[in-house]
Amino acid sequence: MTYDLVVVGGGPAGVAGALTAALAGLRVALVDSGLRLGGQYFRHTAAPRPAAGLDRFLRQARALDARADVLLRHQVWAVSREPDGDLLVHCATRDMAAPASSPGADGRSDDAGRSGGAGLLGGAGLLGGVGRSGGAGLLGGAGSSRGDGADGRSGERAVVLRARRLLIATGAHDRPLPFPGWDLPGVLTAGGAQALLKGGGVVAGRRIVVSGTGPFLLPVASGLAGAGARVLGVYEANGGLGLARHPVLALGKAGEAAMYAAALARHRVPYRTRQAVVAAHGEREVEAVTIARLDRDWNVTATHVVECDTVAVGYGFVPQIELGTQLGCQTRHDVDGSPVLSVDATLRTTVPGVWAAGEPVGVGGWRLAELEGRLAGRAIVSDARTRPAPGSRPDRTANVSAPPADDVSTASASRAGTGLAAGSRVEAAGDVRTGALPESGGVAAVVPPLFARRRERWRAFGEALQRAYPVKPGWQGWLHDDTLVCRCEEVPLARVREAQALGATDARSIKLLARPGMGWCQGRICGYAVSCLAGEPPQPPRRPIAQPTTLGALASLTAPDAQAPDAQAPDAKAPGGATAPDDDPAH
C-alpha cells in the first residue's frame, strides 16, 4: 500500500495539510510522536477544557481522524527514497495495535500476519489502533496501547509507511543557552514548562523564574501564574521595548499582547528587560538563581540572587529539519541564523515529492504554521491531479476531486459511525471555500493571492520578532570553565576551549575533538551554543537518523531493504540496547 501523502507532525501545520489533502480525496497518513494531536501550541490534556482555538483545532483533528490514518506515538527516525521514487517513512512505535510492517522495494506489504491479519494499510488492526490510541487519545480519552513489543525487550518496534509524497511539519524545539547550573533539576526549557502545563496539567513548580528572550516568555509566564504558581519575574535579556512597545502591538496584535500584559499585571508578575538568569544554584535541585543586569550585548553589569524552585528558560526556537536534510533538501539561514528548509511559494522543497510547512521553513507562530499547512495541502492536491508522482508509475490519485466547501461538514457527518464530530464545521478546510482546485498547477491558482499576501505578512511578522529578540554574544561570558556546554556528553566549556586551542576552528571539529553533540540528543540542545562558541552560524543537521531508535525496533523490521538508510545505526554500547547516538566522525 502506498499513501498519496504521509505527513510527519500533528501540529497546526501538519493537521491542516493532511486534512486539506484528505478532503480532496487523497490517501493520507499522519504520523506524530506525541500522545495526542496538537503539536506544541494545541497540546492539551486528556480531558481538555473548552477553548476557542483549541475547539476548532480538535474539530479539524476529528475530521482528519475520520478520513485518514492517524498514527500517534510513532516517531519517525528516517525517510528514504526507493528506486521507483516512492518514499519510505521509517517509524518506531510502542503502539501495540500498529501492525508490524515493511513494504519492500516491490511495494508488497509483507508480514501483515504478525498483527493479526491487519495489513499496513489500515486493516482492522491499524484502524482499531487508531480508534483506541488515536481517536480516543486525540479526543482526550486515555486509551492504552503500549505494547511489550515484538522483541519483548524494549517494547519498541518498526513501522514503515510508503508514500508518494511527504509533508514535513515537524515544528521546532526550544533553543536553550547554557549557564552555570542549567542542568540542575528544576531548570526547564520555557516550552518544557508549557508542555507540562498544557499536556499534563502540571505546574512546573511553586516559585518560578522565567527568563530568556522573545514573546514566547509571556504566554509561559501568564499560563504558569494563572495555574497557581508564584511567578517571581519574567526576565527578558533584550530590552528597550517593554511591553507597551512590544512588536506584537506594532504588528496589530494588540489584543494578544494586552491580554498577556493584563494577566501578568493581575498576578503581579514583574517584567524586566535587559535582565536574565545567568546562573542556577542548588545541591540536587534548583534553590536559587543569579539574575543579572545586562548591557546591550548581554555582558553582566550587576547581579542579585533570587530564591526559587523552578526556572523556565528559552532563547527562541530551533526548527526541526532533520528529515528534510536527510533527503537532501536545500536549506537557507533564517533571520536569526537558524538553518531552515528552502521552499517555494507552494511550500515545495527542492526535493521532488517533498513539501514542508510551519516551523521547519521558519519560526513564525501557529497561525502561520496552519496557513502554510493548508497551502502545502493545496499544492500537494494539485500535484496529485496534474502529474504523476515522482517515479514512473501513473498516479492513482490523478482524478482527485476538490470538494466544495460544504463537503467539509458532510465529510465528518458521513463518518458519524466513528462517533466523531458529526456535522461540525471545520474551518481548516476553509480554503476549500474558494472553490475547486485548478486543473493546472499554477502558483497563483494553488496559492490564491489573498493567501499569499497573508503568508507574506505573517512571515514578515515572524522575521520582525527574530530581529527584535536576537541572541547577543555576551552570554558566553556567563559560563565558567566547568559549566557544561553539552549536557549529554557532559562537556564543560574548558574542553571546548581546549579543542579550539588545538586548532578546531569550526563547530564540527570542536565536536570531533571535545564531543559536544555526540550524545543522546545529537546536538539538538547544545548545537546552537557550540556554533556560537565556534563563531559561526549553526549548520544544517547531518544526522543519518533523525531520532535514536532501539535495536529492538530495528530488529522488528523484516525487509532488509527497509533498513538501508541506517546501516550503521545499531550500536549495542548505548544504555539499554538503544542505538548509540551517532559516533561517526564524518558526522
Added chain:
Amino acid sequence: MTFHITVDGRSVPVVPGQTIGAALHAAGVRSWRTTRFGGRPRGLFCGIGVCFDCLISVNGRPPERACLLEAEPGDEVTTA
C-alpha cells in the same frame, strides 16, 4: 479518576493521560537518574522528547523518555 503507579516502591498518583514525567513532576519527584560521568541528577528539561535527559526505566524496560511515555495503571518505575 486518578490511578497509581509505583516509583521505587512508592505510590504516585496519575491523572489519566499524563506522561510518567508529568506524574513524577507533579508528585515532586524532579530528578530520577544520574549522569554517567559526573553523577549529576537529571529529570525533565525539554519536556517534548528532544533532550533525552528524562530517561527512566518502566517495568524493567530499558530507558524510555519519561516525557513521552504515557503512564498506565500498574506501571513500576525505577529511578537510578
